[in-house]
Amino acid sequence: MAELSLVSGSVGLITLQSPPVNALSAAVRRGIVDTMQRAVSDPKVRSVVICGQNGVFCGGADIREFGSTMTGPPLVPMIHAIEAADKPVVAAIEGSALGGGLELALGCHYRISHAKARLGLPEVTLGLLPAAGGSQRLPRLIGVPAALDLITTGRHVTAAEALKLGFVDQVTDQNTVEAAVQFALSVVGQSLESRRISSLPCPCPVDVDALFEGVMQRVRQSARGAIAPVACVQAVRAAATLPYAQGMQREQELMATLFTSGQARALQYCFFSQRAVSRWSMPSGARWDTCKPKPVTKAAVIGLGTMGRGITVALAQAGLSVVAVETQPQQLKAGQRAVSDMLERAAQRLGVPSAVQGVRYSQELQAVADAHLVIEAVFEDMALKEQLFKQLSSICKPDTLLCTNTSALDIDHLASQTHRPQQVVGMHFFAPAHVMKLLEVVYGPRSAPQAVATAMALGKRMGKVSVAVGNCRGFVGNRMLMPYVEEALFLLEEGATPETVDHALEEFGFPMGVFRMSDLSGLDVGWRVRKAAGLVEPGKMSRVRQGRRYSPLGDLLCEQGRFGQKTGQGWYLYETPGSREARPDPWLHSFLEEYRARQGLVSRRIDSQEVQERCLYALINEGFNILQESIAAGPEDIDMIYVFGYGWPRHRGGPMFYASQVGLPRVLQRLEHYQQLHPDVPHLQPSSLLWRLVSSGSPPIHRWREVIRKPHSAL
Numbered sequence: 001m002a003e004l005s006l007v008s009g010s011v012g013l014i015t016l017q018s019p020p021v022n023a024l025s026a027a028v029r030r031g032i033v034d035t036m037q038r039a040v041s042d043p044k045v046r047s048v049v050i051c052g053q054n055g056v057f058c059g060g061a062d063i064r065e066f067g068s069t070m071t072g073p074p075l076v077p078m079i080h081a082i083e084a085a086d087k088p089v090v091a092a093i094e095g096s097a098l099g100g101g102l103e104l105a106l107g108c109h110y111r112i113s114h115a116k117a118r119l120g121l122p123e124v125t126l127g128l129l130p131a132a133g134g135s136q137r138l139p140r141l142i143g144v145p146a147a148l149d150l151i152t153t154g155r156h157v158t159a160a161e162a163l164k165l166g167f168v169d170q171v172t173d174q175n176t177v178e179a180a181v182q183f184a185l186s187v188v189g190q191s192l193e194s195r196r197i198s199s200l201p202c203p204c205p206v207d208v209d210a211l212f213e214g215v216m217q218r219v220r221q222s223a224r225g226a227i228a229p230v231a232c233v234q235a236v237r238a239a240a241t242l243p244y245a246q247g248m249q250r251e252q253e254l255m256a257t258l259f260t261s262g263q264a265r266a267l268q269y270c271f272f273s274q275r276a277v278s279r280w281s282m283p284s285g286a287r288w289d290t291c292k293p294k295p296v297t298k299a300a301v302i303g304l305g306t307m308g309r310g311i312t313v314a315l316a317q318a319g320l321s322v323v324a325v326e327t328q329p330q331q332l333k334a335g336q337r338a339v340s341d342m343l344e345r346a347a348q349r350l351g352v353p354s355a356v357q358g359v360r361y362s363q364e365l366q367a368v369a370d371a372h373l374v375i376e377a378v379f380e381d382m383a384l385k386e387q388l389f390k391q392l393s394s395i396c397k398p399d400t401l402l403c404t405n406t407s408a409l410d411i412d413h414l415a416s417q418t419h420r421p422q423q424v425v426g427m428h429f430f431a432p433a434h435v436m437k438l439l440e441v442v443y444g445p446r447s448a449p450q451a452v453a454t455a456m457a458l459g460k461r462m463g464k465v466s467v468a469v470g471n472c473r474g475f476v477g478n479r480m481l482m483p484y485v486e487e488a489l490f491l492l493e494e495g496a497t498p499e500t501v502d503h504a505l506e507e508f509g510f511p512m513g514v515f516r517m518s519d520l521s522g523l524d525v526g527w528r529v530r531k532a533a534g535l536v537e538p539g540k541m542s543r544v545r546q547g548r549r550y551s552p553l554g555d556l557l558c559e560q561g562r563f564g565q566k567t568g569q570g571w572y573l574y575e576t577p578g579s580r581e582a583r584p585d586p587w588l589h590s591f592l593e594e595y596r597a598r599q600g601l602v603s604r605r606i607d608s609q610e611v612q613e614r615c616l617y618a619l620i621n622e623g624f625n626i627l628q629e630s631i632a633a634g635p636e637d638i639d640m641i642y643v644f645g646y647g648w649p650r651h652r653g654g655p656m657f658y659a660s661q662v663g664l665p666r667v668l669q670r671l672e673h674y675q676q677l678h679p680d681v682p683h684l685q686p687s688s689l690l691w692r693l694v695s696s697g698s699p700p701i702h703r704w705r706e707v708i709r710k711p712h713s714a715l
């Protein structure tokens with residue numbers, strides 16, 4: 001898995017060979033140890049170049065090995081042996097040098113990088129730290145502040161930035177291996193003392209304590225309970241304050257804690273799940289690998305409200321030619337200005353040409369006639385959308401894909417308004433659509449697999465994590481959100497305040513609790529949906545609607561014009577309409593007390609555990625129903641929707657992974673407990689899939705699909 005050849009008469013070329021990213025598996029590590037020993041002892045070899053096959057240097061340690069007992073030579077002594085070699089060793093970096101891959105390069109005496117390569121220490125994103133000496137070598141080479149930035153964020157940098165920071169010696173846009181070989185020939189015989197990074201002192205900032213205290217405070221705040229960023233700071237501190245050998249010892253101790261933590265398991269599950277969801281399947285048996293997407297170069301967006309603007313930007317930035325249609329002249333003008341501004345700003349930030357020229361604007365629906373794909377983003381009103389789909393069906397070419405950005409309306413019903421129901425899918429973006437990574441691609445019973453493949457491919461082109469899901473009310477994300485929000489409202493009725501509920505959810509790791517989130521997105525949004533569902537009875541306080549428990553609290557606030565941040569009042573109070581800082585609202589507290597008194601409800605103290613269990617287990621329970629109904633193909637799909645679209649803390653792996661970590665019997669038992677206390681709440685009734693999983697011995701999450709597919713009679 002690593003090959004040694006002699007090139008240019010005296011350079012030993014070691015090539016890592018482990019597709020697709022030359023990860024440092026046991027076999028690769030064995031290969032490196034073996035080829036290095038041979039190169040060092042071969043008198044014909046005067047210098048060494050290490051490169052990776054197929055244009056990738058190395059994607060780091062083999063993450064798949066982390067779940068099992070590690071075998072093969074360990075990384076740390078392997079890298080020490082490279083650094084200690086008495087012949088110059090040059091890393092030839094193409095494609096990626098990430099994690100252990102960059103640590104390997106830091107053990108080499110020189111680093112030559114291709115201009116297009118990306119380098120970084122992303123271990124923190126996997127719940128780890130750079131524990132093959134990376135946390136000790138990088139600060140010695142580029143200084144503490146820059147190393148802290150790279151190690152605690154895990155961000156990948158370009159070769160140009162790596163050169164500027166000082167951890168790459170030369171950048172080339174020619175053949176990197178040839179450049180590295182020439183370089184290796186030129187440094188033969190030069191002293192290697194100053195090239196062994198571990199022997200260098202760490203440039204220590206003047207007030208080291210103040211620096212690390214400040215950084216630690218910032219990191220803890222943004223980590224939302226994740227432990228790896230904190231350990232990364234501790235490891236870099238060891239580099240700045242201890243001799244190298246002791247720093248390495250600290251690095252290993254910290255890694256040992258992280259390595260076996262549930263957070264590392266969750267983050268590594270997310271890494272693989274993010275890639276797995278692109279391998280979609282439908283209940284019909286259609287799959288990603290048997291279905292080719294249609295090429296899309298011309299797209300149209302209808303409606304230039306907030307969503308339409310973001311979608312237009314995302315499409316234009318992906319290189320498509322876009323026509324944006326808005327029938328209201330004022331809205332068209334405002335939309336055009338907003339889209340152009342967003343495109344210009346992004347181009348400036350990224351240093352790329354602006355995509356402004358790729359967008360045309362029109363007031364006429366006819367302008368979409370030659371598009372390959374149309375996405376409607378008009379007001380969330382079924383009658384309006386029905387009318388639009390009828391028109392699109394006659395305006396567009398027969399093979400044009402017709403997509404809706406609806407967040408909850410019935411895709412199948414919209415498809416039935418057209419002469420081509422097989423060409424209709426949902427493309428549910430999340431606001432702001434050009435920023436948020438998640439895209440739910442929603443298929444109805446009549447959607448053609450090729451339509452799904454095309455929407456999924458387009459999502460990938462826009463840089464989205466696209467998840468294919470079936471059609472149902474709210475699809476996956478919003479459907480699971482309904483019981484979560486309802487439980488939060490019930491908790492208010494029983495004695496909690498918005499502050500106590502939000503605090504418990506933020507403590508869990510959400511960036512915002514349910515009530516702060518509701519204030520941000522606007523209480524009127526849900527009110528409209530509930531009105532359309534016939535649930536709202538103005539002025540009425542009844543707590544049973546359509547045969548089940550209901551809380552009218554949200555409706556009562558909306559009736560008072562309290563729509564959240566935009567009106568300056570919602571579940572919280574804001575300084576002025578539009579301002580963001582939520583303050584507890586004494587009016588709301590007395591309103592809740594009065595409400596409870598009028599309903600005859602006795603207020604009780606509710607702790608964080610109850611808030612978390614009731615909100616999260618209700619949401620998770622709906623996830624099991626979704627799996628049971630094959631609306632989502634597997635738990636990874638649900639988890640990626642929640643991580644990328646709903647702020648679920650990544651270090652907890654997504655709701656279904658979290659349930660598997662808590663233990664399915666425990667989740668079942670707590671749901672049963674709450675259901676006994678609240679028998680009128682259907683979403684606390686444990687899902688039959690949860691029962692089946694528990695009675696099948698609670699298999700690990702990667703084996704749930706076997707139980708899902710098994711007929712009830714086989715259990």
Ligand SMILES: CCCCCCCC/C=C\C=C\CC(=O)SCCNC(=O)CCNC(=O)[C@H](O)C(C)(C)COP(=O)(O)OP(=O)(O)OC[C@H]1O[C@@H](n2cnc3c(N)ncnc32)[C@H](O)[C@@H]1OP(=O)(O)O
Nearest residue numbers: 023059060061062063064098099100122131132256259275
């Ligand atoms: C008791 C304590 C003991 C502790 C002992 C441990 C000591 C360990 C010492 C050091 C540890 C170092 C830690 C690391 O190095 S962790 C790994 C850090 N590296 C990364 O995070 C990079 C991850 N990969 C990527 O970012 C991308 O894959 C990239 C390399 C940029 C290529 O991107 P792209 O071209 O878009 O391709 P894909 O992402 O789709 O990947 C293609 C398939 O390759 C799989 N893959 C990628 N990287 C790895 C890897 N490092 N290990 C295993 N597999 C990897 C990826 O999953 C794709 O396959 P699939 O689609 O089947 O999932």
